[in-house]
Amino acid sequence: MDTFSRPQTERSPLIDFDFANRRLRIEGESYPEDAASFFGPVFKSLAAFLAEVSAETRPAPILLDLRMSYFNSSSAKALMNLFQMLEEAARCGTPVDINWNYDPDDETMQEFGEDFGEDMECVRFNLCVLDAHVF
Amino acid sequence: MSSDLLHQDGDGSQADEGFSLYAQEEAVIRRAEGMIEQLDVVSNGVKTLADAYRIGYRETVRLVRISDRMQLELHEANRILSAQAEDLKQLNDALHKEIERRERLEHELRRIASIDELTGVHTRRYVLELTEYEQRRLMRHGKGLIVLMMDLDHFKRINDQFGHAAGDQLLRDFGELLRGGLRKGDIAGRFGGEEFLAVLPETELDVAESIANRLCEQTRAFRSPWKDGSLHMTISIGLAEVEGEEPLERAISRADQALYEAKSAGRDRVVTYRPASVR
Secondary structure, three states: OOEEEEOOOOOOOEEEEEOOOOEEEEEEEEOOOOHHHHHHHHHHHHHHHHHHHHOOOOOOOEEEEEEEEEEOHHHHHHHHHHHHHHHHHHHOOOOEEEEEEEOOOOHHHHHHHHHHHHOOOOOEEEEEEOOOOOO | OHHHHHHHHOOHHHHHOOOOOOHHHHHHHHHHHHHHHHHHHHHHHHHHHHHHHHHHHHHHHHHHHHHHHHHHHHHHHHHHHHHHHHHHHHHHHHHHHHHHHHHHHHHHHHHHHHEOOOOOOEOHHHHHHHHHHHHHHHHHHOOOOEEEEEEEOOHHHHHHHHOHHHHHHHHHHHHHHHHHHOOOOOEEEEEEOOEEEEEEOOOOHHHHHHHHHHHHHHHHHOOEEEOOEEEOOOEEEEEEEOOOOOOHHHHHHHHHHHHHHHHHOOOOOEEEOOHHHHO
16 A cells, blocks of 8 residues: 545545655645545554554654645544654654645634644644745 | 451460461451452542543534534635625626726717817817816916917818818828927817817917917928829918906907908918907
């Protein structure tokens, strides 16, 4: 299993997990009809990947790039679950970076990022302002 | 109870003094039994915690569900609002475009109403409008305001001999000569047909006369290329000064009178209306 992906829809974000290169990406709006059934396979694939990583002697760093423009409470819970999985991997020795990207004028997403970052001890949680000219 | 059993094994009086070979074992048993009771307390405590946790977590699930519902409604309302804002913006843009179009149209209409298409000088109506303003200014500065009435000489002959296109060409040429011959701030207009009108604000009569004479000379000297040769024309000019607050028509009529005199005196000349000169 080298990749796991889901196309972006109106109510669910793009999931693009490139496990081979250890780059994970989640982008868009998230308020799926059924958050558990949407995020279930996401958790499962990440857990399987992290289990493989934990067997490595010198695991290479993992990067999760997030660019959320909107998410509901269930999705927030799902994101926190993902963060905890990565935090656990980081505690066990895998370097993990999470980039929380947000538009410069999106104060809400900035504050959510700051909030999520507070829970991270072993993961490096980076707040990244998106360049206004790029999008 | 079990210590009673032990006591029965030994001497009764000695046992009462509290000595027992198995005191240690007794204490261990008592401690173990005490711990069993403690275990019950701990297990009850853990059970209470689990129950509380379950209730708390169920409440969280319920709250998240409620929150999701409300967020969905808000999100949809937001989307409708954004769509409406976008519609409004488009309407607004369209409105602005329409306003601009109308302003352009109005500007164009005003231009059409103020500029004589053939000769490029002002229309009669616009000259009269501008002159009214100049007349009000005259009340303040008190310097002269001069009216020139001009008429192309023998224009009908040119039309008859060379056709209307030639006539139009000369009218256009004269319009250009007139505009070029006047100063900035002077007002030039076509009064109708081959008749022109100019108004010179803040001008003394003799200055106006020399401007008129120069225009007369320039018109006379001008050659307008026509087919293999060229056309030429002369102009007669009547001059009059506007007197204070009198109706403009009166000054125009005096300039007209002077023009009539210029025509009678042989055309191609400037005549200034002077009370003495008209008897």
